[in-house]
Amino acid sequence: MAVDVEIGRSRTPDGPDGLAGALAAAVDGEVRFDAGSLAAYSCDSSNYRQIPLGVVVPHTVDAAVAAIEVCRQADVPVLSRGGGTSLAGQSTNAAVVIDWTKYCNHVVSVNAAERTCVVEPGIALDDLNRALGPDGLMFGPKPSTHQSCTIGGMIGNNSCGASAQAYGKTVDNVRRLEVLTYDGVRMWVGPTDEVAEGNDRQAEIYRQVRELRDRYLAELRTGFPKIPRRVSGYNLDSLLPENGFDLAKALVGSEGTLVTVLQAELELVKVPKYQVMVVLGYPSLEQAGHAVRRILPHKPWQLEGLDQVLLDLEHEEHKVDTAIERMPEGRGWLTVQFAGDTFEEADRAAKGLMDDLKDDQATIRYLDDPGREQQLIELREAGLGATAHPAAKHENWEGWEDSAVHPDDLGDYLHDLRELLNSFGYDETETSLYGHFGQGCVHTRIPFELRTADGIAHYRKFVEEAARLVKRYDGSLSGEHGDGQSRGELLTTMFGPELIQAFREFKTIFDPGNRMNPGKIVDPNPLDSHLRLGTGFAHPPLPSEFSYPRDDGKFSKATLRCVGIGKCRQSSSAEGDVMCPSYLVTREEEHSPRGRSRLLFEMVRGEVIPDGWRSTEVRDALDLCLACKGCKVDCPVGVDVATYKAEFLSHHYRHRLRPMAHYSMGWLPIAAQLGGRAPRAVNAVTQAPRLAKLLKRAGGIADERQLPRFAEQPFTDWFAKRPQRRRPQEPDRRVVLWPDTFSNFFHPSIGRAAVQVLEAAGYEVTLPDRPVCCGLTWISTGQLGIAKRALRRTANVLRDTIRAGVPIVGLEPSCSAVFRSDAPELLPDEEDIRRLSMQFVTFGELLKDWDPPQLDVHAMVQTHCHQHAVLSSDAGLMERAGIDREQLDSGCCGLAGNFGFERGHYDVSMAAAERVLLPKVRAASKDTVIVADGFSCRTQIEQATDRRAVHLAELLATGLQKGLS
Known part of the structure; x- marks a missing residue:
């Protein structure tokens, strides 16, 4: 169930002719005419952009009926919107948008x-x-x-x-x-x-x-x-x-x-119980297309095609690399899947195809492993994301996205379509052809130039020629995604004037006033109007703190990265995904990475959201971003809202008073250094109910949260006082253990355990000789100038270590992720930071070849979001230790650093945790070990259950102790 969240502004200000007020009075639901909502619903997955009149989110189907009646009385157009992933512009219009997804989903x-x-x-x-x-x-x-x-x-x-x-x-x-x-x-x-x-x-x-x-x-x-x-x-x-x-x-x-x-x-x-797959490799995609007619009599369950260009693009993006490496030899491929109620039924069909193709030019690979089959399915499904932003190349756009011909004609059509693309200068190294080849449907994204008059004219000429090509094959302009605005104007080429007139009359029967999603299919808007970019668009010279290496160093270009696929809007987290905890809780478009990207894009354009970095609409949309970085890896095009949020906050609050939480938690490293000098006195204050309540109120911290206790002795003090250890016999075994703020001052047992394990693995463990900090809390609160100073100071402290190539080992995933991702993007020209990013390793990465002690335990594992997004998994190390590992598909724990402690965020924080994590932990048997390397994850578990989670270092250390006893 969605959590209602007040996002800090009126949702029903006066609309045109009092429309907003009339809707609010008549509709059981949410009526939104504010600039943030208009921005979030201005685009879909297409090239088009139209600002809606307003948005209605009905609580019931009857409420939607009431909303349309109000619109009829006001004679305004209506757009009924689903997931907003339309690729031809169907779900963008200057209309009242009815969004069904939040409540009418039963x-x-x-x-x-x-x-x-x-x-x-x-x-x-x-x-x-x-x-x-x-x-x-x-x-x-x-x-x-x-x-x-x-x-x-x-x-x-x-x-x-x-x-x-x-x-x-x-x-x-x-x-x-x-x-x-x-x-x-x-x-x-x-x-x-x-x-x-x-x-x-x-x-x-x-x-x-x-x-x-x-x-x-x-x-x-x-x-x-x-x-x-x-x-x-x-x-x-x-x-x-x-x-x-x-x-x-x-x-x-x-x-x-x-x-x-x-x-x-x-x-x-x-639901078919069994599937097997045959993968066929051909010298060219055209030859793969010609082979389809020979395969169809075998009645495959699925028959997909993909080309070398798609594999190259996905390899550049490191998407499903394992599947790519296992493809048979070729430059055009068909994945042919067979299904059955028994394995024998599916297997028999697959083997029959393989026998039939023995004299064919294909290289053949047979798969009956569901995991490998799923990898290949994901390889095909990742096509849109991989082809949208080829690395170091022009963006690719829809516009001729899913034409279709008869499968018997597919090979010839692929040849002619490639020739047409080449004749228009659309390089075949950038333009992939792939799709549902068993039904003759071809997907592609093309590097149209949609910012200049000549480029747009070139785009128009191409799609007109492409439409005539499809007509020659008696095919369809759209084989999957519909006409919308991309193809509505071209329908006359396909159907002729008589059928177009029939379409027009059909619409008139149901909608004589042309109020239902006007400008689509019948009397369509020109295909080169209402473009999201167009000749009026320019990347404004917005200064930025991060370098945005994948977006030519431009924040404005980063806001264009989202192509609207909507994977961030799944209502249940997909297996292994983190994205997007706030949307999963609130079910609000503005709280998805896509919605936030839309608002940032509109902020850059400056029309719907005219006040730039000072925008309260953007601030409110970003407020519930947990900065988990899940979207950085789970989004098919790598939208990174955590970075965008830090960038925005940096400018939004420049020379202004910040929320108190930015000071109380953003400056935690300094506060912890001071508190660690007198932990007992500090704990006496922070754990006393009345005093703690005053502290939380002053610091902008949620009343419901318990302030963490300082440890009696910081880890660094323990390390300095321990006896000198003999150096390892092997050379080059020195490592620097990173004393992050959380492990050092709150959970020093983790550092002590890590030292024990690392020394048992043959390493000489050292610590920095002065206090260091990754700047995480300043980054997450948008205090980027201070974060840069902290990082430069750290690089100065570690200069000799860095230049000697000594590994630096992190225990806290969020701090490790800073050095691997944020730091080099904040300070791209500083060589020591670049070197540090390559030398900083996680505990599990350092021990990738170590033979650990054997542990006979069952462990329930909560992976930290930043480890999921930026770092590597510890699964291999745990497997070698004999740990029976149960990986929780829980996504973000909901605490997410400072987020869950900030006043106003508690309900969302807890709702995120209650989706999967906390119920699973409460239900776990007492002999199940809860493993969570992240301080936030451990804190959320400790404050909401009667269980205590441990770091992997602590768990491995118990194995060493057992071996000594």
Whole structure:
């Protein structure tokens, strides 16, 4: 359930002609006309940008009906929005946006015997399939955005995905729809006998649709391409008598331009129990395309294609490298998956294909390992992210994203499309061709120049030529993502004027005033209008503290990195993912990395958000960012909101009074140095209820939090007083153990344990001879000038160590991550910082070849977010120690450094922890060891449960002690 969070501003200021007030009075939901909401909903995954009039987040389906009635009375357009991942501009418009995803996301009913269900439009596909899992059922089509795309959006776009090879498009899996017209007709539609009794508006709609069908009967039977992936245009062929006059199917793929979908009755399929995969490598992608016709008679479950360019781009981004290395020889590949209720059934089909291809030119690899198969699926699904921002190259854009032809024509079409791309100067080293080859659907992103008049004209000329090419193949402009604005203007090329007129009349029946998502499909906006960039866009000369090496050193370009895929909006954290804890709790677009990126982009543009770094809208959106850095690695294009937040806070509060928490916790390293001199006296104050309450109030700390206790003796004092140890016999075994603030002053047992383990592993352990700091707390609070000074001082203290190449070993993941990531981006021109970033290793990385003591324990492991995002896993070391390791897929612990201690953040912090982590810890048996290397994770567990978590160093040290006893 979403947590309601007050984000610090009025959500319903006066809108145009009092529209906001009218909606707020009539709608059971959230009405938002503020600049932050308009900015967050201004874009989707396409090249387009339109500022909405306002946003309505209805609590119920009936509330959405009430909102549309208010819009009808005010005669304003409406846009029904799903996951916001549309690639052709369908979900951006100057309209009132209805966002279904936060509340209207329920499974209404399931009939397992009939294999049907009824759902609300805001439910995400993965959430639906999780709910259906106990019945062994699923909804068949599965786009690559399955984590966040909604059923309503899939119906709007007639979505497909790789599994459409077996189950067809969304339209093939919809039984009935409950819809609402702009003028208030609410009805269930589906196949019908065409009887339309009565004189009401519903009967009138049926009669008019039937009459339209009859007028264009010949065109409907001959004008639609006979291919498996025709998504462009309205599905008027579903109205043919031989197709059951199915109005529901005719409305699928209409992109919200005709009706609003309120509920959907879906047909379900059995979850296949077994899958195997055959990977085929060919000398070229065209040859792979030609091979498809030979493979299809074997009835594969999925049949995907990818080229060398995609693999090169994904390798540059270090995405699924293991899968890339295991690909068979070739430059064009097909991944052919077979499914069955038994392994033998799937295996038999795969072996039959392999036998059939013995005389083929393909190199063949057979896989029956689900893990390796999943890697290859992820390899294909990562395509959009990998192709959007090729390293050191021009950004690639949609615009000709998913054309489709008959599979028999695929090889020839791939050849001609590549020739067309080459003739327009779109380099084949940058432009990948891949996709759902078993159905003739080809994905690509192209380096269009969308900032200059000549570049935009070149883009227009290319897509017009590409449309004519597809027409020659009797194909479809869109084979998956719909028409929107990218292809709406080109539909005449594909369908001809008669069918376009039929589309226009069909829209008029349902929406005579053109109020439903206008400018899409019928009378579309020009494909080169409303561009997100356009000739008016320029990267403003915004000074920045970080260097943004992946974005040409420009913060403004970093705000363009998000391409709207929406993986950050998954409602349940995917296995192994951290991103995005605040969105998982609040379900607010503005609290996702995508939403925050949108606001930062609008801040850069300066129109919707005109006050730049001083923007309160951006500040409020970033306020609930936990700076976990999960998006840095989990986002397919590497959006790094933690860095953007630190950058923004640095400028926002420059020469201004900061929140008190920035002083009390941002300056923690200094406070800890002072407190560590008299820990008993300090603890007497911080642990006394009345005094602690006053301290927390003064420091901007949440009343609910317990202030951490200082240790009786800092780790550095213990180390200085311990007896001198004999140096190891082996040379070059000296390491410097980093005495981070948290381990040093609060949990020194970790440092002592680490020394014991490192010395047992044969290392000579030393500490810096003066106090040092990574600057983490100053970075997270945006006090970057001070952070830079702390880092320079640290580099000065460690200069000889750094230049001697001695490893520096970190125990606290957040501090280690600073040196590996933040420090070189804050101080890119300082060589000692660069050297330090390469010499700084984690405890587990240093011991990667050590043979540890054997521990007969079961450990529940909470991995720190920064370790997940920047560092490497300790799994290998734990496995060698014989630890029975249970990795928690809990994401962020919710405390996240200073975040969970700050006043106003406690509810979100605890909600994040209660998703998975805390219930798992409470349910763990007493003999299960809870392992958490991060101070924040340990603190959250200690303050919310009766368990204490240990650092891996402490656990390994117990093994050494047992060996000595």
